[in-house]
Every structure is written in C-alpha cells, then in structure tokens.
Amino acid sequence: MLNPDLVGRTVPGTTSTTISQESIDAFTRSLGETNTEVAPPTYAITITLEQSQSLLQSSGLDWSRVVHGDQRFVIHQPLVAGDVVRCDSTIESARVVAGNEIVTVRADLLKESECVVSTWSTLVFRA
C-alpha cells in the first residue's frame, strides 16, 4: 500500500538523459517507421516509465505485479537527437479497487527549465 503522503509530491529527476539518434532510430524502426528525424510520439515512455518504476518501487510497490492501465502524452516540442532532458515525476493519484492498487504517475521531461513532453501513466498493481 502506497503511503498517501506521497500523493501530490513531485520528485525532481536527479540525472539527465541525452537522447541519441541511435536510440530514436531503434525505437522508430521497431514501430516499422523509417523517418527518424524526430522521435515518435510515444518515445518519451523509454525515459519516463523507468523513472516511474524507480519512484514506485522505492515507495514499496511490487513492479512484478504491474499492468499498464492507460497512457497519455502531451507533446509541446518533439524530442530530437541531442536533447538533454530531466524527468520530474509526480504521483497524482493512488486508490485501491478490489484489492488492486491503481496509481497515476505524471512525468514531465524538461529541457533546461522548459517542459517539452508530459506523460501520464496509470499503473495497476494486481493484488
């Protein structure tokens, strides 16, 4: 059970990720696409989900029981190779339904201080 005090608290990312062309190429190709000029709309998940995982695991949730419930992306500026981004994470909500713990995490990718992509992931930790 997630500590309710954690809901609403933003955890600033402590490390920066430099987005490489190789990483965009591999992600784009895995979706069957050849134009790799900008990252695909769902590319941010490669950074945000890992951050959400470490935040929720350190909060005591069992990642091996997780199922992805829903996902949303708001892209203010498409990611391109060479971008250096930091990921701030916020647990926006946590509730228990039929023994399953349903947590929504918002992750903001920031380039310097500007938010370029926001993602919301609802993760269901099965009982």
Place this chain on the structure above:
Amino acid sequence: MSTFAVGQELTPTTFVINRAKLVDYANASGDQNPIHQSEVFARSVGLENVIAHGMYTMGLAGQYVSAIAGNSSRVKELSARFTKPVVVPADTDVELIVSTTVIEVNPDSARLEITATCNGVKVLGMAKALISL
C-alpha cells in the same frame, strides 16, 4: 496538408505483430518484462500466452496518427486505455487494424478518435489524438 471534416473516416492501416517484433520493441524501449517474450512466464502469471506491450500497440497507433498528420512532429497529444491484451502466439502473425475518425476540427488542429482491433476485438479504449494542421 489535406483538410479534415468532422465525422470523416480515414483509411485504416493493418500492422503485423509477431514475436520477433516484440523482441525488437523490448530492446528499443528497454521494457524487458518477460510477459512480452516468454510463454512459460506469461502462463505462470495467469496469461493465456505472450502478450504485446501495451505501449507497442499504442506506438503503432502513434505511427498511424503521425502518417495522417504528415509527420511525428505534428502529433501534440496521444492517449489510450489498454482494454484488452494483444495475444501473440509463437510463429504467428497477428494483425492489428488501426482506423480513425475526425471528431473535432479547429483552425490549426484536429482531434481524432482512434480504433485499434485485433481479431475483431478492440484493444485500445478512449484512444484519441490531437494533431496540428
């Protein structure tokens, strides 16, 4: 850029999903959860077989929307609920059919409702995108 009208249905695209593609996506995305690669593991946690990453299905829907918009940089919002798993048996090509209807047209943007089905079953719910025109 083509013009869109509310209610317009755009041509669907069929994507082929198989085990090899799930391995590619796992490597490219870093999501190595074994339920997307190992039949033994998937069954051990109560699944009928290996299932595709929800984000892989959504990623394909994203590529479909990017193609409609002209390119990925025109996709401003994308959202979906993972309602049903895409089951991917060994040595099998599974077809994912993605289609869309225009639900809102603004001077500089359009909102799309996306439908993704696998064997006639909707696998994404509430799937929507906002594209710039």
